[in-house]
Amino acid sequence: MKKLITLAMIVILVLVTAPAVFADAARGQGVYMNFCAPCHANGIAGAPRVGDKPAWSERSAKDADVVISNAINGYQGKSGFMPAKGGNSALTDEEVSAAVMYMLEQSR
Numbered sequence: 001m002k003k004l005i006t007l008a009m010i011v012i013l014v015l016v017t018a019p020a021v022f023a024d025a026a027r028g029q030g031v032y033m034n035f036c037a038p039c040h041a042n043g044i045a046g047a048p049r050v051g052d053k054p055a056w057s058e059r060s061a062k063d064a065d066v067v068i069s070n071a072i073n074g075y076q077g078k079s080g081f082m083p084a085k086g087g088n089s090a091l092t093d094e095e096v097s098a099a100v101m102y103m104l105e106q107s108r
């Protein structure tokens with residue numbers, strides 16, 4: 001009986017967490033497509049192109065928190081100006097963070 005309960009709990013845990021993980025990845029991609037791709041898909045204004053490994057290797061080497069906070073707060077870098085939240089202040093920090101994780105994932 002105990003085994004059955006443990007098994008049931010594991011199944012429930014997987015069912016509860018799996019969609020959350022997928023939803024996060026999908027959300028990151030959605031935010032990226034809508035708000036970040038205009039610059040980051042083609043390297044507009046000096047933006048590192050998503051999928052361009054050399055352009056991202058230096059950035060991936062940094063602490064992910066730093067890269068995420070640069071995306072949230074904006075910064076002037078060597079290649080151009082990254083506007084805070086890609087210029088869309090309506091995005092939440094979580095949405096920007098999910099988009100950054102998606103971009104890093106696509107650029108490894």
Ligand code: HEC
Nearest residue numbers: 036039046047059067070071077078079080081082086099
């Ligand atoms: C108006 C164009 C533009 C838009 C829109 C834009 N970016 Fe950027 N982004 C840039 C440029 C330019 C840089 C390069 C700055 C540098 O390093 O010189 C950059 C750099 C970055 C970096 C690298 C940060 C680092 O620490 O090296 C991340 C991450 C990033 N952008 C995320 C995003 C996200 C997420 C969005 C959408 C919410 C977004 N960007 C939208 C222009 C843009």
